[in-house]
Amino acid sequence: MNHAPGWVKVERRTRRVYWNEPTMGAWERVYLLEVVRGLAITGGVFLRNMGKWITGRKGAVTAYYPEEIRADYARHNRGKHVLVRREDGSPQCVACNMCATVCPARVIEIEAHHDPADTAHPKSPARFEIDYSRCIFCGLCVEACPEDAIRMAKEVPNLPGPDRHAMWIGKEELLNWQPASDAAKRYPPRPGTTGAPAGEAS
Numbered sequence: 683m684n685h686a687p688g689w690v691k692v693e694r695r696t697r698r699v700y701w702n703e704p705t706m707g708a709w710e711r712v713y714l715l716e717v718v719r720g721l722a723i724t725g726g727v728f729l730r731n732m733g734k735w736i737t738g739r740k741g742a743v744t745a746y747y748p749e750e751i752r753a754d755y756a757r758h759n760r761g762k763h764v765l766v767r768r769e770d771g772s773p774q775c776v777a778c779n780m781c782a783t784v785c786p787a788r789v790i791e792i793e794a795h796h797d798p799a800d801t802a803h804p805k806s807p808a809r810f811e812i813d814y815s816r817c818i819f820c821g822l823c824v825e826a827c828p829e830d831a832i833r834m835a836k837e838v839p840n841l842p843g844p845d846r847h848a849m850w851i852g853k854e855e856l857l858n859w860q861p862a863s864d865a866a867k868r869y870p871p872r873p874g875t876t877g878a879p880a881g882e883a884s
């Protein structure tokens with residue numbers, strides 16, 4: 683079809699709908715009734731929780747952190763990091779920086795030390811620090827480590843304090859603290875061995 687000069691034909695398109703259109707019945711259209719229903723639900727939850735709290739049952743209030751520490755973290759909770767030691771006590775970490783590279787919050791800082799005399803493990807971390815004020819406990823550092831040198835125990839770090847800088851936890855603490863839960867996981871057995879574990883977290 684020919685159009686007059688200066689005019690562009692705009693074609694009507696049917697847009698695909700990717701969502702469910704909201705539908706409201708007559709009841710929802712009378713908003714006041716829905717408001718009353720919402721208040722009834724809120725009031726019911728409040729009274730139920732109040733009843734639990736008065737009778738001392740679990741589930742009514744949250745823990746008064748940091749005075750109270752939850753005891754029911756999930757078994758696989760990702761809490762505080764553990765730096766794994768070798769059998770001779772040295773860190774299993776080879777300061778490859780992969781954990782720091784993958785960390786989405788950029789909270790791991792590593793300074794490598796090179797010892798040419800140690801032919802088996804010439805690189806180790808001179809400094810290894812995690813800023814827990816920004817860590818999001820995603821566990822990607824653990825996944826990325828090619829040496830299984832960093833793990834996360836279920837205990838949460840003791841974070842509260844007046845100073846953000848106190849939330850930086852360094853190599854010595856990450857190496858030396860003793861998780862109550864067993865953070866260690868066994869290595870897959872190497873071919874030709876009995877599968878004895880090496881490098882348990884300590």
Ligand code: SF4
Nearest residue numbers: 785817818820821823
């Ligand atoms: S748990 Fe996630 S945010 Fe925390 S140090 Fe590891 S990679 Fe970074």
Ligand code: SF4
Nearest residue numbers: 775776778779781827
């Ligand atoms: S903890 Fe693992 S990934 Fe991070 S620097 Fe050490 S060896 Fe590399």
